[in-house]
Amino acid sequence: MKKEDRLESKNPMEGFLRMDRIPHIWCPGCGIGTVVTSFTEALKKSKLDLDKVAVVSGIGCTGRVAGYVKLDSFHTTHGRAVPFATGLKLANPDLKVVVFSGDGDIFGIGGNHFIHAARRNMDILIICVNNFNYAMTGGQVAATTPMEANASTAPYGNFEFAFSLPYLAEAAGATYVARWTSLHLRRVTKSIQEALAKPGFSLIEVITPCVTLYARRNRLGDGLNLLKYYYDKSVIEHGADTRTLDISYQGKLVVGKFVDKEKPTFLDRMNEHMTKILGDKYVKYGE
Amino acid sequence: MVYFGDVKPIKGKIHIKKDQCKGCAFCVEYCPKDVLEMSEEFNVKGYHPPFVKDEDACLYCQLCETICPEFAIFVTIKEEEEEGEKGESRP
Ligand SMILES: Cc1ncc(C[n+]2csc(CCOP(=O)(O)OP(=O)(O)O)c2C)c(N)n1
Ligand code: SF4
Numbered sequence: 001m002k003k004e005d006r007l008e009s010k011n012p013m014e015g016f017l018r019m020d021r022i023p024h025i026w027c028p029g030c031g032i033g034t035v036v037t038s039f040t041e042a043l044k045k046s047k048l049d050l051d052k053v054a055v056v057s058g059i060g061c062t063g064r065v066a067g068y069v070k071l072d073s074f075h076t077t078h079g080r081a082v083p084f085a086t087g088l089k090l091a092n093p094d095l096k097v098v099v100f101s102g103d104g105d106i107f108g109i110g111g112n113h114f115i116h117a118a119r120r121n122m123d124i125l126i127i128c129v130n131n132f133n134y135a136m137t138g139g140q141v142a143a144t145t146p147m148e149a150n151a152s153t154a155p156y157g158n159f160e161f162a163f164s165l166p167y168l169a170e171a172a173g174a175t176y177v178a179r180w181t182s183l184h185l186r187r188v189t190k191s192i193q194e195a196l197a198k199p200g201f202s203l204i205e206v207i208t209p210c211v212t213l214y215a216r217r218n219r220l221g222d223g224l225n226l227l228k229y230y231y232d233k234s235v236i237e238h239g240a241d242t243r244t245l246d247i248s249y250q251g252k253l254v255v256g257k258f259v260d261k262e263k264p265t266f267l268d269r270m271n272e273h274m275t276k277i278l279g280d281k282y283v284k285y286g287e
Numbered sequence: 288m289v290y291f292g293d294v295k296p297i298k299g300k301i302h303i304k305k306d307q308c309k310g311c312a313f314c315v316e317y318c319p320k321d322v323l324e325m326s327e328e329f330n331v332k333g334y335h336p337p338f339v340k341d342e343d344a345c346l347y348c349q350l351c352e353t354i355c356p357e358f359a360i361f362v363t364i365k366e367e368e369e370e371g372e373k374g375e376s377r378p
């Protein structure tokens with residue numbers, strides 16, 4: 001980094017965040033803020049024109065990200081970040097559209113939207129903060145809560161099977177899939193950078209401490225304890241078979257980049273197909 | 288320490304926005320050089336912010352800045368004022 005890039009009087013996040021809204025609402029020891037920094041680092045490194053980047057969130061603690069980033073951003077209704085992002089991308093194919101939201105938002109109420117956007121290979125990047133519960137509403141069981149973990153709607157422990165997000169994403173058609181914990185700062189940044197540079201549907205799952213609900217209900221200590229715990233339990237296995245990535249309560253966490261493949265996007269397919277059928281009468285869209 | 292040619296380690300200057308801090312201690316725990324320590328003082332919100340214990344040890348690695356969930360700490364490059372003194376002590 002060059003000296004002139006940094007002023008002593010200016011927080012380097014000022015270019016990326018709406019500082020008038022900081023301090024944010026997240027609890028002391030919550031990991032979401034760290035993931036936001038990893039994301040802004042990736043934006044810096046990828047040298048994208050920030051006027052061409054849009055962030056879409058749904059509802060939840062993580063959903064607040066859209067309100068804090070100094071980019072064109074939209075805080076949609078619960079579960080609808082992915083269809084909103086799809087519309088944004090198709091109306092303005094020049095944009096890099098990033099969905100930044102929680103596990104409950106994207107894979108619970110919004111699960112069906114997720115699988116269809118992946119199936120179509122819609123050119124959007126999903127950054128999913130997985131804190132294993134519906135945090136904002138009080139720590140209810142989510143589609144990602146590991147079996148045995150305690151939640152406010154599972155006082156005797158959760159007995160449901162959980163989704164494995166990378167497996168679901170790959171099966172549905174995603175072309176880039178990675179999982180990290182929020183403490184893998186630079187790896188999260190690198191994955192986001194790679195996914196931003198790659199056309200197609202990408203999922204980056206970031207396992208992040210929820211100190212107030214998940215940690216407290218499960219007596220796992222504070223944010224620092226949880227951060228360390230997740231990191232210590234993680235094993236990097238790039239290219240691991242996504243069928244093997246289930247997360248058990250307090251068990252090992254396989255992290256890494258699992259999928260990185262080439263496939264035509266929704267718009268590539270549309271243009272290719274319509275040109276084949278209509279020939280010169282068809283004007284390619286978004287190229 | 289022996290430096291070769293003009294290669295000098297970059298030194299960092301740490302800036303803590305005390306009133307933005309929520310006292311999570313992530314920066315203190317993960318700083319590779321133990322530059323920071325939690326203080327006993329309270330900020331406006333009643334949290335204990337960290338303080339700089341040993342700035343000379345700071346490597347300008349920016350880990351504290353990247354890990355801070357509150358965007359409350361950042362580092363700039365420290366200008367070498369005492370150039371003469373340090374320069375002389377080198378072989
Ligand atoms: C249609 C609708 N149903 C339910 C809710 C209540 N609600 C708000 S946030 C949320 C869950 C958020 O969980 P997640 O996406 O994991 O975010 P987190 O808070 O964990 O970051 C729910 C159920 C809502 N706002 N709208
Ligand atoms: S409730 Fe959990 S996820 Fe929400 S801000 Fe607090 S620690 Fe973070």
Ligand code: SF4
Pocket residue numbers: 299301317318319320321322323344345346347348349350351352362
């Ligand atoms: S820049 Fe690195 S060495 Fe300096 S205080 Fe921050 S974490 Fe410690």
Ligand code: SF4
Pocket residue numbers: 303307308309310311312313314315336337354355356357358359360
């Ligand atoms: S990481 Fe940030 S919020 Fe946490 S103690 Fe350090 S300065 Fe404060």
Ligand SMILES: [Mg+2]
Pocket residue numbers: 060102103104129130131132133134135142
């Ligand atoms: Mg959640």
